[in-house]
Amino acid sequence: MRPILERIDFAVNQVLEDLNTTSISPPSYTLQDFLVDFLTNPGGILKVGGTDDPADYPALTPRGDDFASPASPGSGRRVALVAHSAAGWISRVYLSGVNYGGRSFKGSKKVHSLVCLGSPHFVAENLVFKSLQYLEREEGSALPARDMTRGAYELCGAMPGDDDVDGDGMTPLFSAIALDSADKMVLENVSHAPVYPAFGPSAKLAEERLTKPWYGSPEILKKWFPWLKASTMD
Numbered sequence: 001m002r003p004i005l006e007r008i009d010f011a012v013n014q015v016l017e018d019l020n021t022t023s024i025s026p027p028s029y030t031l032q033d034f035l036v037d038f039l040t041n042p043g044g045i046l047k048v049g050g051t052d053d054p055a056d057y058p059a060l061t062p063r064g065d066d067f068a069s070p071a072s073p074g075s076g077r078r079v080a081l082v083a084h085s086a087a088g089w090i091s092r093v094y095l096s097g098v099n100y101g102g103r104s105f106k107g108s109k110k111v112h113s114l115v116c117l118g119s120p121h122f123v124a125e126n127l128v129f130k131s132l133q134y135l136e137r138e139e140g141s142a143l144p145a146r147d148m149t150r151g152a153y154e155l156c157g158a159m160p161g162d163d164d165v166d167g168d169g170m171t172p173l174f175s176a177i178a179l180d181s182a183d184k185m186v187l188e189n190v191s192h193a194p195v196y197p198a199f200g201p202s203a204k205l206a207e208e209r210l211t212k213p214w215y216g217s218p219e220i221l222k223k224w225f226p227w228l229k230a231s232t233m234d
Contacts, residue, residue: 096135100131151201
């Protein structure tokens with residue numbers, strides 16, 4: 001997750017620097033950079049580096065030209081960070097002071113609010129959530145191809161064969177609201193993402209997307225964005 005964390009930090013720093021998001025530099029992280037990072041990732045698929053525990057990750061610096069972040073701006077200004085899906089728990093790592101692969105981001109000094117949209121927070125027993133388990137320990141705080149929703153729910157901690165799990169099609173509700181210290185808002189009849197491939201395991205989700213808006217749709221945005229605006233004025 002280090003390349004993602006570095007990109008979040010780069011964006012936050014630059015927005016704070018000039019408060020003009022259109023000036024953020026375009027990505028300069030190539031396919032070759034990705035492949036090298038993937039092959040040398042300590043917690044990658046099949047435990048490429050020999051471990052799936054972030055506590056054992058060696059210090060590393062991701063490839064690419066994105067990660068020379070601007071100088072940290074002066075105190076007194078912070079931004080809101082809106083994160084969708086897995087970016088929610090990755091942003092929790094960013095906000096924390098926990099060392100992750102050789103760097104501690106301490107993003108809470110730059111961010112006043114984190115909004116998680118359909119993000120999983122329940123610590124399930126699988127490789128994907130080892131980083132979240134590591135974060136909570138330090139701070140005190142295989143998918144069926146026939147059905148993407150069922151596979152995703154089980155990945156997030158749902159019991160196999162439980163067809164009564166409520167959720168947005170990718171993240172079960174119990175996982176999305178598992179962060180005890182957070183303010184929570186439950187949105188009814190919302191789809192996890194704006195589009196899905198209309199074939200294979202996501203075909204059912206693609207069909208439901210025709211009748212269900214996602215978190216970024218104008219009518220749904222109106223339900224949660226006022227809370228964010230109110231929090232920035234407090």
